[in-house]
Amino acid sequence: MKNCLVVDDSRVIRKVARRILEDMKFACEEAADGAQALAQCRKTMPDAILLDWNMPVMSGIDFLRALRKEEGGEQPVVVFCTTENDMGHITEALRAGANEYIMKPFDGEILSSKFAEAGLVSV
Amino acid sequence: MNNQDFTFLVNMLKKNSGHILAADKGYLLDSRLGPIARKENFDSVDALVQAMRTRNDERLNATVTEAMTTNETFFFRDRTPFDLFKSEVIPHLAANRTAGSKVKIWCAAASSGQEPYSLAMIQREEAARMKGVQHSILATDISEKVLNKAKTGLYSQFEVQRGLPVQLMVKYFEKAGDLWRIDPSLQQHITFRKFNLLDSFRVMGQFDVVFCRNVLIYFDQETKSDILNRLAQSIAPDGFLFLGAAETVMGLTDAFAPVPGKRGLYVRKDKPAIARVA
Numbered sequence: 001m002k003n004c005l006v007v008d009d010s011r012v013i014r015k016v017a018r019r020i021l022e023d024m025k026f027a028c029e030e031a032a033d034g035a036q037a038l039a040q041c042r043k044t045m046p047d048a049i050l051l052d053w054n055m056p057v058m059s060g061i062d063f064l065r066a067l068r069k070e071e072g073g074e075q076p077v078v079v080f081c082t083t084e085n086d087m088g089h090i091t092e093a094l095r096a097g098a099n100e101y102i103m104k105p106f107d108g109e110i111l112s113s114k115f116a117e118a119g120l121v122s123v
Numbered sequence: 124m125n126n127q128d129f130t131f132l133v134n135m136l137k138k139n140s141g142h143i144l145a146a147d148k149g150y151l152l153d154s155r156l157g158p159i160a161r162k163e164n165f166d167s168v169d170a171l172v173q174a175m176r177t178r179n180d181e182r183l184n185a186t187v188t189e190a191m192t193t194n195e196t197f198f199f200r201d202r203t204p205f206d207l208f209k210s211e212v213i214p215h216l217a218a219n220r221t222a223g224s225k226v227k228i229w230c231a232a233a234s235s236g237q238e239p240y241s242l243a244m245i246q247r248e249e250a251a252r253m254k255g256v257q258h259s260i261l262a263t264d265i266s267e268k269v270l271n272k273a274k275t276g277l278y279s280q281f282e283v284q285r286g287l288p289v290q291l292m293v294k295y296f297e298k299a300g301d302l303w304r305i306d307p308s309l310q311q312h313i314t315f316r317k318f319n320l321l322d323s324f325r326v327m328g329q330f331d332v333v334f335c336r337n338v339l340i341y342f343d344q345e346t347k348s349d350i351l352n353r354l355a356q357s358i359a360p361d362g363f364l365f366l367g368a369a370e371t372v373m374g375l376t377d378a379f380a381p382v383p384g385k386r387g388l389y390v391r392k393d394k395p396a397i398a399r400v401a
Contacts, residue, residue, distance in 0.1 A: 085280060090293055101289040103280050110284045113197075117288045 002120065003044070005029045007037040007060065008052040008081070017050055017081070020108045024121060034058025038066055045072045048120050050111075051098075053082035053089065061096055068097045077118045081106060124152065128172045132187075135175070139188040140265055141321045142341040155190045189266045192341070197285035198237045204336065204365045205241055207388050212332055212363050213249050219361060220331075222255030229330045229357075231320060232338035233262035236273025236313075237286070242334075243309040244295055261327070263318035270315045276305040320350055324357045331359050336387070337367035344375065351376040355391055364389040 004026040006017045011032075018028045029046065031037035035058040037049070049067075053060040060080065067073040077099045082089070085103040093101055100118040102110060115121050124132075132152075133144045144151075152168055160171040163183070175183055199205050216226050230239045239262040246258050264270050283292055283303045296303040318327075320338065333354055339347045355378030358364060364379055366372070366387050372379045379389040 085298075087293065087298055090289065094289065094293065103284060106284070110281070113285050114289075116202075 002047040003027050004048040005046040006050045007031045009055040034063030049076050049078045053084050064096045131176050141346045196234045198287040199241045217254045220256045226258040226331045228260045228332045230262045231335040233264045235269045239313050260313045262315045274315050277302045332363045334365045339370050348375045
């Protein structure tokens, strides 16, 4: 079973994402901001990270840049999941090492489609 | 809906489009025809169909046919055919067509355009491997409405996230208000045209590749056979046919053979292209 860390400051979004991901046979952990997420990654690197952009303490993009410098931090497949939907944010995310990008609102179909694009699940 | 009305609808659809409305697809009626009933000032879908029975109004019949035959799709739908297009079809065409010549591709049920645009993106990505062989895509559908959408090249945020890898989205789309617009230079190679698969293919000329996916499933056996046999006449001897994952030629035609291990890919039986591909 693959692990996915769900990083979002909204408890509701985490819950929705967790439900979809568990249906896709992922074991899920949650973090409410980038700093929490980084601490959890230092303990165990997940296979996948679903990542919000705007969060208190540490943003998603700052977390991603920090993660990619960690030992083993190049491993997780990172899928952004954010309301930021302009080309500037998307290209910035890709340059920082994001593998895929979801623009909210999302549903199960988009999530599984993007996880397939990122090579996390087979189609 | 009573049996007579349902039977009328089934017969009308078959006559106009060849589509078979199965009894267990009755649930589609409300969602597909409800908006039309309201727009045309009928109290209900039942009232709409009853009026169609007495009026024989071609415009109304066409509107209802269109609503019942339109199906949503997405970019790179089912993935495999597009992978096979890259791994099998492009190398074969690059090796067997001369530089400067034009490969003709037909998307026979193009819907809102995601399939032809997906192919146009692949062609652009793989241009170097095509060795100067050009291409043109004919995209047809029975529904004018979806083709008009396809022609605009505009897709919702929801649509550009289904099946389309973000790298391709960034490369080939730009934001236009709340929508996303495909690179106009990809549209140059695509001609959109309304076409009913029940009509003669003769005017279309010959194609190197035909995508006819997820449309045969709506026809009866006889119509499926007829379409497949006529497609064989419209495909180059070493050309390729793509069918949907749930579709087959088995028991329908002797004109095509599946390519072993390549799901959804077919070649003409009389001159199998795959001998040269392999």
